[in-house]
Amino acid sequence: MAALQADRYRLLHPTWGDRYGMTHIAVSRDGTPVTVRVLASDRPAPRRAVIDLITGIRHPNLATVRDVLVDGRVAIAADAVLGRSLRRARLGTDELLRVGSGLTGALTALHEHGVWHRTLSPSTVMLDDLGRAVLTDVAVGHLLDLPGSAADDWRALAELLSTVWRNTHGRWRRPPPTLRDVWADTMARARDMG
Incomplete structure (x- = not known):
């Protein structure tokens, strides 16, 4: 794995890990920021058709998987999303509707290719600098x-x-009704009854 990473991507530092593996900030040979997710499980190498499928899915609300590296372990190189996760986000109604719409499009694009995300959580959704929701960890599940x-x-x-x-x-x-709310509601019903 180290040889493949060194050849294609330079790992800068780990950002976070979970039971599925460790995510590193890295740069590609051309200097593009990427994330490299080294999977914790020693899985058999995925078939070429699976790699082509995963790297071929494109949607503006998906972090594009650039490469799947196999050398003893499996690692996923994807476009880095510069922004913040939804983990502690506080969003107004309009922002939440935009996030929901974007994620609906992203999941639809995955499902049309027969790929389920399987690890969707506030930690796997990033809000980029433009406020666009981008789904990450696309290929992990x-x-x-x-x-x-x-x-x-x-x-x-x-x-x-x-x-x-x-x-x-x-x-x-709903907040508990005030006496004024109860009075107004009672009077409106009385008027409706004639």
């Missing part, structure tokens, strides 16, 4: 053969948007 389906991805998206909404707006409960 597919290459690790994690269980999942398109329905699971849609459920995860609904949970993600709900979480961001709650982080921003608190609980979904």
Whole structure:
């Protein structure tokens, strides 16, 4: 793995890791910023058709997978998304609608190719400098053969948007009515009854 990374990408520093592997900030030979995700599991090398499939999916709300490196371990090189994750994001209604729309398009593009994301969470969604939502870790679930389906991805998206909404707006409960609200409601009903 080190030889392939050294040949194509220069790892600068690790950014974060989880049970699926470690993500590094890196640069390609032409100086383009990328992320290299070294998978934790010793999986068999993916077939060329799988690599071609994953590297061929394009959508403005997906971090493009540039390469899948295989040398003892599997690593995924993808375009770096400069911005912040949704993990602690606080978004207004219009921003949340834009994020949801962008992620819907990204998941649709994946599903049209028979690829499920399988690890969708606020940590795998970045807001770039323009405020565009970009889905990362596109190939991790597919290459690790994690269980999942398109329905699971849609459920995860609904949970993600709900979480961001709650982080921003608190609980979904309406505030308790004031005496004035109760009075106005009672008077409106009385007028309607004639």
